[in-house]
Amino acid sequence: MLEEKLSYFINESKKLKESDFEKVSRIAVIGSFTLNGLAETLQVKCAKSNIFSHIFSGGYNRYNEEILNSNSDLYSFNPEICFLILDTRTILEDLFYSTYDVTENDRRIFVNKKFEEISNLIKFYTNKSKSKIIFSNFVPPTYSSYGIFESKIEYGLQEMIHDLNQKLSNEFKNDPLTFLYNFNGFVTNHGLNTVFDYRQYYLGDVKISLEKIPYLANELMGYVKPILGINKKCIVLDLDNTLWGGIIGEDGFNGIKLGHNDPIGKSFIEFQKHLLSLHKRGIILAVNSKNNYEDAMKVIKEHPNMILREENFACLKINWNDKSRNLREISQEVNIGLDSIVFFDDDKVNRDFIISVLPEVLxxxxxxxxxxxxxxLLELTDFNVLKITEEDKSRGKMYREQRKRTELEKSTNDFDEYLKQLNIKLFIKNADEFTIPRISQLTLKTNQFNLTTKRYQEEDIRNFSQDDKKIIGCARVEDKFGDNGITGVFIVDKNNKEWIIDTFLLSCRIIGRGIEQGIINYIISLAKKENVSKLTANFIPTKKNQPAESFLPSFGFKKLNDQWVYQIENHIDSTTSHLHISKEE
Amino acid sequence: MTSKLYEILSQVFDIDISLINDQSSPETIENWDSFHGLALIDALEMEFNIQFSISEITDVKTVADIKKHLKNHSIEI
Known part of the structure; x- marks a missing residue:
């Protein structure tokens, strides 16, 4: 993808007004050299995702002071995300030029010292702030004064940098607050000679050329999106000339291009292979194509070179309907917001139409x-997640099961009868080391059935779980078609005789099956044991969480001032006879 | 080409095109600091597919100087 010039972003950033946005974020960028323009570019890119961002740009090469001084502007800015961008020249100091003036042993000592410095700095920061930190790895120099003999040297220049990178990577592998950004990979993609411009370096200590700043910002957005919970969950695909070459209705089963012996056919196979790998780690796939259903399904089911098969799609809309209508239906059937969808279609007319009628779809x-x-596809930074859980990996299977549930629902006239037939089992479990990552993930990404939309990182949940004034629970839902995994979360503050629901959310794919009632019934049963008289829920409205509010009065909560209150002494549990509820230890 | 140059100047410095003339310089254009100077070079090089030398860049004091160096790169002004 070709990025706009840096000056475009600088000018656009001036037009942004905080009051035009619902969501606001705070991002810090600090580093060992001039990163002018990066702040503005990030602002514009955040705005494209409907987020207004306040950006703190660190002073030139002042990252040490900014982090180590607890009274620094960095801490008073209080970022949610901090990017620390360092460069090899700065870190190596004179050894960058005269690596072999010191002995191998001294080079090892030097790298160890730098490793300690950087990792201590990062740990200091994460202890002090509540923010995530993303720091760049180092680009191994391609030049050596020893020339081709470099590879014969024990612990030479390149090995030093590789070793430093490896040490840093190992140190933070299990730290959920800290991410190592593969800046070296960025430079490999774009080429060191275009990323580093000697003129800009001499003129302004610019170590990432202005031309490449927008591309760098794009990669950093790959962290911003999942941290702020605006990543995409579903890819909707056209078929003709998108998943295979040619038009099935005209070229026929044997005429479409999808083969290993044909360069064009190979492009489609490779594209499908990458889509499949995204699918396997939790991205939902769906089809939206104007075609005769039978013609297209024959390819999907029978073509020997098709990589994606019927079971990989959560939803197949192959018909002659308007593509926006299909997208809306996919969003409803798969139960995700339109703004969680990425749409691929080779036809510009279709794309422009969708952009104009469904701007929330990417x-x-x-x-x-x-x-x-x-x-x-590979340049899109929208599918990143901070953690890949077991639920993610089996999502494809879950949506397949979901398709079967929809079929059962359509064939059963009576909804209560349908619920009974599903044979739903609800397992409730307290937060523990196994469930904490998933609990946090659900608070970060659930938008529709979410009473308060409070976003919690793993550390937050871990802290809550130590607090005996809080109940942090999650719900796993199973039925005759399969296991939905952990799909519900509740956090309750025990405030003497009044318990307050801090968080109550359900993954959209299980809404409307009485699970919500089941969970509240469970909370009430705990409250009764402690003689609590009322359960209070705060509802924080967003554009999307209307379904969560309408649940409250249907359960029997009454609105009092701005809160929803349920009187526990009046409680009769009659709504969930179709559920088998149990507590899992 | 003058119009293209002025268009880029106006974009980079975020000023009205009518305010630009040969004598325009960091003294007369508020946004023309060292960073925006680099952004201007970047924009010109991308637009005209050329590369300025470091002495050409440091020599630029006014818009007229930019025109002079563009001519050196066979860009007709």
């Missing part, structure tokens, strides 16, 4: 050349 500007489909 419609990807697909290149005309199918050989460029793969790089276009």
């Amino acid at each position: 419609t990807v500007e697909m290149p005309k050349d199918p050989s460029q489909y793969v790089p276009t």
Whole structure:
């Protein structure tokens, strides 16, 4: 993808007004050199995701002071996300030029010292602030004064940097607050000679050329999006000239391009392989295509070179309907917001139509050349997640099961009868080391059935779970078609005779099956044991969480001032006879 | 080409095109600091597919100087 010039972002950033946005975030960028323009670019890119961002740009090479001084501007800015960008020249000091003036042993000592410095700095920061920190790894120099002999040297220049990178990577592998950004990978992608411009370096100590700043910002957005919970969950695909070359209705089963012996066919196979790998780690796939259903399904089911098969799609809309209508239906059937959807269609007319009627869908500007489909897909930073859980990996299977539930629902006339037939088992479990990552993940990404939409990081949940004034629980839902995994979370503050629901959320795919009633009944049963008289719920409205509010009066909560209150002494549990509820230890 | 140059100047420095002339300089254009100077070079190089030398860049004091160096790169002004 071709980025705009840096000056475009600088000018656009001036037009942004905080009051035009619902969501606001705070991002700090600090580093060992001039990073002018990065702040503005990040602001514009956040705005494209409907977030207004306040950006703190650190002083030139002042990252040590900013982190180590607890009274620094960095801490008073109080960021949610901090990027620390360091460069090899600064870190190596004179050894960058005269590496072999010191002995191998001294080079090892030097790298160890730098490793200690950087990791201590990062740990100091994460202890002090509540923010996540993303720090860059180092680019191994490609030049050595020893030339081709470099590879014969024990612990030479390149090995030093590789070792430092490896040490840093190992140190923070299990730290959920800290992420190592593969800046070296960025430089490999773009080429050191275009990322580092000697003129800009001499003129302004610029170590990432202005031309490449927007590309760097794009990669950093890959962290911003999942941290702020605005990542995408579903890819909707056209078929003709998107998943295979040609038009099935015209070229026929044997005429479409999808083969290993044909360069164009290979492009589509490779594109499908990358889609499948995203699917396997939790991205939902769906089809939206204008075609005869039977023609297209024959390819999906029977074509020997098809990579994606029927079971990989949560939803297949193959018909002659308007594509926006299909997208709306996919969003409803799969139960995710339109703004969680990425749409791939080779036809510009279709794309422009979707952009105009469904601007919340991310419609990807697909290149005309199918050989460029793969790089276009790989450049998207929208599918990143901070943690890949077991639920993510089995999501494809869950949606397949969901399709079967929908079929059962359609074939059963009576909804209560349908619920009974599902044979739902609800397992409730307190937060523990196994469930904490998933609990946090659900608070970060659940938008529809979410009473307060409070976003909690793993550390927050871990702290809550130590607090005996709080109940942190999650719900796993199973039925005759399979296991939905952990799909519900509740956090309750025990305030003497009044318990307050801090968080209550359900993953959208299990809403409407009495699970919500079941969980509240469970909370009430705990409250009764402690003679609590009322359960209070605060509802914090967002654009999307209306379903959560309408649940409250249907359960019997009454609105008092701004809160929803349930009188526990009046409670009769009659709504969930179709559920088998049990507590899991 | 003058119009293209002025268009880029106006974009980079975020000023009205009518305020730009040969004598425009960091003294007369508020946004023309060292960073925006680099952003200008970046924009010109991308637009005209050329590369300025460091002495050309440091020599630029006014818009007229930019025109002079563009001419050196066979960009017709």
